[in-house]
Amino acid sequence: MTELRFEDVTVRYGRTTAVDGVSLRVPAGKIVGLVGESGSGKSTLARAAVGLAPVSGGRITLGGEPVPLRGRHRPLQMVFQDPYSSLDPRRTVGDSVAEAMPRGSSRAERRAEVERLLELVHLDPARAAALPSRLSGGQRQRVALARALAARPRAVIADEITSALDVSVQGAVLNLVRELRRELGLSILFISHNLAVVRYVASHVAVLRGGRVVEQGPTAHVLTEPRHDYTRELLAAVPGGTARRSRP
Amino acid sequence: MPHRWSRVARSPLGLVATALLVAVAALAALGPVLWGDAAEAVDTGNILAGPSAAHWAGTDNLGRDILARVLVASRLSVVLALLAVAIAVVVGLLLGTAPFLLGRRAGRLVSAAVNTAVAFPGLLLALFFAVVFGVGETGAVLAIGLAGAPAFARLVHTLVSGVAARDFVAAARVAGVGRARILVRHVLPNIAEPLVVNATIGAGSALLSFAGLSFLGLGVQSPSFDWGRLLYDGAAALYLNPAAALAPGAAVLLAGLAFNLVGESVAKGLGIEGLGVAAAGRWVVPGGAAAPATAPDPAPAEVGEPADDVVLGVRDLAVSFPGPSGPVRPVRGVSFDVRRGEAVGIVGESGCGKSLTALAVTRLVDDDARVEATRLHLLGTDLRAAQTTADRRMLGTALAVVFQDPMTSLNPAHRIGAQLAEVATHHQGMTRGRAAARAVDRLDAVRIPDPGERARQYPHEFSGGMRQRAMIGMGLMGTPALIVADEPTTALDVTVQRQVLDLLSDVRASDAVALLLISHDVAVVGEVCDRVLVMYAGRIVEDLPAAELAGARHPYTRALVDAVPDMDTDLDEPLATIPGRPVDPADVPAGCAYAARCPLADARCRGEDPPLRADPHAPGRRVACWHAGEPLPPSRVVRADLVQSP
């Protein structure tokens, strides 16, 4: 049970400030939704947390310690948006999952662990020998989740993991995310542009705009009684969320 | 993977090239053994002779047989070329992967140096190095190798950057895998194919460059000889015996071609750009699954004769493409009407044929597609017939089309205003000035602030939402009766999506314009449209009023509605899921296409495709299901993927 914390985090690329003093807490064993539109800095924040983007101010901690960004021990893992890009097309599913495991286990142990993880994400363990091209988008995203879990993380960042999927498989991945939190007690930062999706998986939500958090709080609270204008605007924009529009 | 390579060898060009390359290799191996003595046999009585029966290409200034010398020279020529290309590849790999290994700053310096070097032509670099290393074989190998290195370094750098930008490299980094290990495990295997191809082409170029240097007298020196040296000697005697120059010339050419053609045909077969511009995209192998030779014909449409107020009437629309094993039909018999002022939505998952349907009814499918229909009428004009100028004018002004990606749908080389004005000058006979004024007026109508100024800007100066509004404005240059919008908001943020949807509604409200909206998002279609057509595997499976989506009768529509969480979804229940995966248009099963994923499916569903019939219980609704409206079994376990359909 570990808390992931962003304290006054700033990320700059050249002269542009992508993330501007963001403070955010993902309580142990909870799912926090991070909502925002393109260019709001939500993906940059995620990439900064795992060391893929430079942090120019503030700190990111996991259980009170800075997130380790060197060496093999990586207790903070990330799942990416595009399942077609996040698996090496030339390595088997099992290879990709095993790569993230901590060193020092035997070949047999690794194989057993891969099978356990694939079952955990509801994939047939026999799929370990398959290349990603044999899998559907939803299945690939499960493999990506299994790979993240292979590193024995204490927290996971999920960056728009359902937005590249067809609606019929999106539900299965969302169910899996909720299940993994429940069963493994993971702290999850769940990034999405879709308020309905965030409402379904996250107990807390933060709204990001122009690199700043404009509002955060319990999901039920923020989505029913938004305090910031931008949150209201987002809510009003959800299709099907308001009265049907006038027609001729 | 192996079958891709064998496909290359089976193409006629690949076959010829491979044979040629094998011949060159054999000649290089055996040439000096077989003709070594003949090439050195001096005959002072017969110098600089023309072609004869004894000497097919004549003799040189010592009376040696030129043809034998050409055959013998093959080994040295090929070996030197391979050495040079090896240098180019090794140095290129070192320089090209350095930016990845060294990190941002040092990497930028290396790639800047490579880019500066690439700007100078290989021959100039080769001359430079030839001066430095001195005239002769060794100097020339080093010169040509180093001269080729920058181009290779740049190629490697481009390929590496392409792979490095992909998420699996980021995932490996997040997992704590070191850069060198990522390079070896993930990056190099993914760029090996284009590298091999380009190295092959590079060997051909090196061979020709070497001949060039030797021809200038800067390469191989007497008494050694390669093809270039023979050319040099032959060109000196060109007026006495042209064959003395043409024979080695032909040899160089054939050998160079062998390398180049093998490289190019492999590149073509594998889908790699040649010319050093390799694309590091996904190489998707077309599915090998055989399409049924004759897809079961859908039952005739049960839609009556179109009424008077029909803007768009479609009956039995089918679209097919030539596939590797017979035609593929992604749209298999679609019938519907759009009435004046009506908003009709088409929903379905990717690959269900909804976008293709939109393109087919607007006559915008690609040329290799075949569109068939028993009726395809827009405002009374038969779109199946050849289009006259008048038809084109009608289509250009009465039909507006909005596409998914506003970033790519406007021409980057023209100003926004000009792209709108074009419609008016071509179809409405306006002068340029009046058309430009109309364009500004239309930009204003789609709420683009400061339209006069904006009309003079290029698409890249517009945001995504503004471009989509400009696209709608383009459709409003005429007086449209129908707007066909293919996923118009998918690429946009929610707040911008809201604005675009509002704009489309306002346009409809003001002029009773009909709308055909294609979307994967049931919520969007449900909100904007009057009527919804649900497509699955190239057919309409249900046609119902948007307001009644919650009471859909087809199990697919019901699952689609339930699978998407909305702001009222019960948080205590798992979301509905649809097991299996969508149907591949190249492999449509017999019977109901949805049967494999359907909880209600029985033997009849798997054997007999249900026709789209008017629903007897609900007038104005159509559904294609043998079990329409039957209660679904209690929610299925999430473990569905363990029992994977093929």
Place this chain on the structure above:
Amino acid sequence: MTVSVSAPPPPEVRRGEGNPWLRFGARRLARLLVSLLVLVTASFAMIHLIPGDPVRGALGPTAPAELVAARRQALGLDDPLLTQYARYLQGLLTGDLGTSLSSQLPVSDVVAQRLPATLQLAVLAFLAAVLVAIPLGVAMGVLTRRGHGRRTELAFTTGSIVVATVPDFLIGVGLVSVFGVGLGWLPGAGNDTAAAYVLPVIALAVGPAAILARIVRVEMVRVLEADFVRTARAKRLPARTIHLGHALPNAVTAALTLGGLLLGAMVAGTVLVENVFAWPGLGSTIVQSILTKDYPVVQAIVLVYGLGVLLVNTAVDIAIALLDPRSTIRED
């Protein structure tokens, strides 16, 4: 249409501050200057990279030691490297390129005398290549666009690969032996008459033209499948307007981006062609000078060629910027 603004408009993105053309010009100029510095430094360094004593190498092992020493002094090779570099730069700025070792003439005179012939050849071949390649590539692109002309495509692609593979000097040798020696229609050497230009220009232009035509075709096919071409079709414009008005500018921009280096390479291509046709230009001079180890002349000519290449590349970049407004804001 009445407009009711429901939500405040989002901040619209206006990219770039200041005049994009000014920034593009400044960036391009900076790149040119850096390349120029690299070029000058490389040509200076060339003589110092040669292993051993270049003067001894040039005069041969039998030359008396005093002569070598005197020549070294005359060339200033005994001074500290930085002094020599400064003197070299100063010389360049004042037009002093040194003295030829073999003819004792000022190198600047040699270059001035030889440059015009090379320039004529390069410019004519450059024009010929572009004027043939672009229309040919565009026509082929339209004929072989998706779903059309598979055989034409195969024939054109194979043909252009074969033609592009033939090096210019081989084409030259072939042309001379057929039209010069065999048929006697055109002169195979020198540049005395207008007819003498025909064969060298063809020899130099054919290869680059084939590659460029191929690139233009590929780009044309690609552009014809682009979304904005579909938009143009949705506007029901005539085919001619779609192909020439909408597709062509984009295809040529992309083709020049890829093929620009090719045109620069033609400058250096003159070296081989001049040697085939005994053309009295820089190309035949540099080869002679390399063989006789007349390093000041080699240095100067390498510099001139490099400069030519840089100027062509810059011109191509400017042409692209004029055709494609986006490229002015594209970072390198």
